[in-house]
Amino acid sequence: MRISIDSARCMGHGRCYAVAPDLLSDDEQGFVAQSGQTFDVPDHLHGQAREAADACPESAISLGESTTADA
Template structure:
């Protein structure tokens, strides 16, 4: 599974970063940056939690 971000929807809440800090980082511009390499070794449950808890629905899980 991988995760994509819709930068038009992302408002930088940082809940994804709090869930999986090795994968997600809210950059200086206020938008999330995804480390695909770290995501590949992250627990799928943590990625799904980040996607499901995004208040602006900016994250999407790709199977």
């Protein structure tokens, strides 16, 4: 699984890193620190990734299939 965070859509609600603390974190302005990034999600954090995507009111987080084997 891959997670992508759209920096243009992120409004800093903080819900994503609240429900996925092992996957996402916040920056000094309260936005998700991984904003603008796409990265593979380890198998054991797939649930948190789904929760983060579901929790985002701006739909700034999208999930997709990994192009390589998940770590």
